Amino acid sequence: MDGFRMLIKWMKGNRLLYIGAIMSVGFATAFTLAGPLVLRFSIDSVIGNQPMELPIWIENIINSIGGRSILVQNLWLLSISLLILTMGRGIFIYFRGKWSAVASESIAKNIREEVYDHLQHLSYEYHVKAETGDLIQRCTSDIDTIRRFLAVQFVEIGQAIFMVAIVMSIMFSLNVKLTMIAMSVVPIIFVAAIVFFIKIRDAFKNSDEAEGRLSNVLQENLTGIRVVRAFARQQYEIDKFDDKNIEFRSLTYKLIKLLAGYWALSDLVCLLQIGAVLIFGAHWAAKGEISLGTLVVFTTYEGMLLWPVRQMGRILADFGKMIVSLNRIREIINEPLEITDEKLLKPEIKGDIDFQNVYFEYEKDRPILKELTFKVKKGQTVAILGPTGAGKSTLVHLLGRLYDYQGGSIKIDGVELKEIDKKWIRKNVGIILQEPFLYSKNIKENIKIAKKDAIDSQVYEAAQIASIHDVILDFEKGYETLVGERGVTLSGGQKQRVAIARTIINDYPILVFDDSLSAVDTETDANIRRALKSRKEDTTTFIISHRISTLAEADIILVLDGGQLVQSGTHQELISQQGLYRRIWDIQNSLEQELMVESKTV
Incomplete structure (x- = not known):
């Protein structure tokens, strides 16, 4: 429940967009379902001789333009009405997609910002123990899983509800017996979707965690690539990556098999159901118990009915993925922040x-x-x-x-x-760590990180104390020289001296x-200590x-x-x-x- 409360909080400011998207789904569904009814009317009451069974306001419109005879002479009017319905459906589908996409992207942005902010304020101890690759995977892949569910499946839940409710009411109003046949497999598909959801959730969790371990191996290898090359450990690293890659592939393959099994089974059941509707419907139409137009409506609606029910399996599968990803994000958010009290002494x-x-x-x-x-x-x-x-x-x-x-x-x-x-x-308290970390910026920017408002003379003074000033000037671009990721373009001693300059630019x-x-x-060691002593003796x-x-x-x-x-x-x-x-x-x-x-x- 904590995860859902967080999700609702992240949705703040985007709820109206989702309401608009769901309303658009309702209108699009109405336009979609109106099409088969127009076909039924055309077959039974325009081409055929059966009396019109339309709402009074539609009958009044038809009578005002000349009645059935006008439609018989101008069948293109019915084509135009189908075209208008199709255009209306397309317009509302566009708004559904636009509003849900805008909302989901905004929510994903909110999640990324909160997770990143939370990570910045976690304790030093947490980051010492945490696996960087896994954290990156949670902040990217897991958040994207949530975004995809909110952009597509979340709105499709509304579409499925609208579709099933309206289709069932129309079908029951046309023919109860054929509706019961058309509905016979719906409970089976629904139960299969629930079972599928339970299995797919665990399978996705295993696959997602395996991807995190794979990401961590990749991150460690790329970060320490120079160590790998220095000790000729390429084959060892390749084997280690292969182990995690095979594990990820195997677990993902199990996930894919579950997906394939569900879709194959549901396809078979749905096709059998459509076949049953056609057999019984054709038999009753031949006996005159139902009209040909009603049979066309039922066969069309049957696909519309079974698709959202069958789609519930996919929605539940993606819901399971989203829950796993949400829980992985929640694990970060629930990590206690480093305790700070502004009321403490300064x-x-x-x-x-x-x-x-x-x-x-x-x-x-x-x-x-x-x-x-x-x-x-x-x-x-x-x-x-x-x-x-x-x-x-x-x-x-x-x-x-x-x-x-x-x-x-x-x-x-x-x-x-x-x-x-x-x-x-x-x-x-200025601490110059044993393993200096430099950012992918130029040397001047790295030194100024600890003091953003430092002027160039302060940067040069700090570099001179750290015995790196003359070395920097020998570079082609001087202080504008890019140091590369983690400072890989500098030697170990140069990196340490830049890190020292970065710290002592503040008068700690x-x-x-x-x-x-x-x-x-x-000699450099002695020069640095001598410069520090002469700079500030206290x-x-x-x-x-x-x-x-x-x-x-x-x-x-x-x-x-x-x-x-x-x-x-x-x-x-x-x-x-x-x-x-x-x-x-x-x-x-x-x-x-x-x-x-x-x-x-x-």
């Missing part, structure tokens, strides 16, 4: 940070950070070192409230972090480098790195292992004591010495 952020017994876990009873305690003064540079999985990135993600800690306390300038508005803290009081200097050489800076030369100049070095702080101090203090920091320093020093010896030998 204090001036200077950069004093105090961690006290901080505890955090992604999964229950599997802590990532345990009893983490340390203090940082405004303007200090904090280096963080530790093995993979030690909790380094998690620590700095807590600073930006990408996640909220479950225990302990984090205070910034004496204010509890959980009491600070999330949007506000993120405007004051707290700046975080989440292993984002790993792809630049040591910026509190966190640097995550495995390179001791990057960490050595920090005011305080935190060594994490297993989510706990195992060592802290300056570089000189830590190398003078046994521990993880000293071991890593010894390893890196020995490697550097070996390289120096090898270079001298060469």
Whole structure:
């Protein structure tokens, strides 16, 4: 029911268009059904000698122009009336199609906008776990399934109701016995449509989810195509794609078999029913129990009656598809938004940070950070070192409230972090992520993303601090150079430096480098840190790195292992004591010495 409530909400502003489309269906149906009645009148009462059985107002019109004799002499008048009825039907079918299409496209637009907006405000944790390909499929294919149902089948429900109700009333008024024969298979077809709907719904869900998995494999492959080529993994990726493609084909084939079976069965039943009407109708017409015109009307109406009933199977099938797609969209909409409270504090952020017994876990009873305690003064540079999985990135993600800690306390300038508005803290904590993401724009536009109103001099200054300005000027188009999707036209170090420039263009009081200097050489690394220090000495800076030369100049070095702080101090203090920091320093020093010896030998 939640899905239908959402659908009704999305239809807001388009309901009159649907009412108009359904009314057009009613008028088109009336014009369609009037045609066989004109044929019956022509055969029985104009060409034949049976008395006219028409509404009084139509008989008055015919009598006013000269009665039956005029029609006998001018049969073209009957042809003109059929032409007018056909034109009237065409006009209303046009309006039905136009209004339902406009309404459905507008509704699809509303759905896309709400889903996209909702995705923008979901938590960081949700997007870390979500499969991008599946989300894309929900935002495109699933929404289009809803649009198609609203554009076609939704209005056809009204057409089926109009058609069945009017045809049955006319047929009963002409001949009850023949109507009962004509209606005999309608319950069978209707029951078959219900059974078909139940089976097709599950089959479509399986096919739709398989398409989502296929889309995800395709998205991952295209995004990581350079990795695939670098490791010669083309055949592996082809096999993986084939597995998902075969799965999608098999499930879709089952869906197609269900469709084919239903249509074949319903075709057979409908043709048998039409044959029964012809046999009984012809027999009774030969005996004089019904007129030839009545037989023509019944055979024509029989097709009109069976088609919408048979079509109910298709409508229900597409309704089942729409329900599946609607539920998949609803799953996104029902995901809780990241909790934000505008009433939370928005204090001036200077950069004093105090961690006290901080505890955090992604999964229950599997802590990532345990009893983490340390203090940082405004303007200090904090280096963080530790093995993979030690909790380094998690620590700095807590600073930006990408996640909220479950225990302990984090205070910034004496204010509890959980009491600070999330949007506000993120405007004051600049995080340069380990994997830089650049948009398919030029370099200047990428740097200005964090500060739309930045002037060119600010862009150039940020690029100079990030040691990328001179490199950009060497490009043929300079700052107007397009970086391509995800920045593929730049090297890893160039991408990282553009991402650094994008972040530092804002004067964040707290700046975080989440292993984002790993792809630049040591000299560039030192230049960036030196430029940052000279630019703004009161910026509190966190640097995550495995390179001791990057960490050595920090005011305080935190060594994490297993989510706990195992060592802290300056570089000189830590190398003078046994521990993880000293071991890593010894390893890196020995490697550097070996390289120096090898270079001298060469």
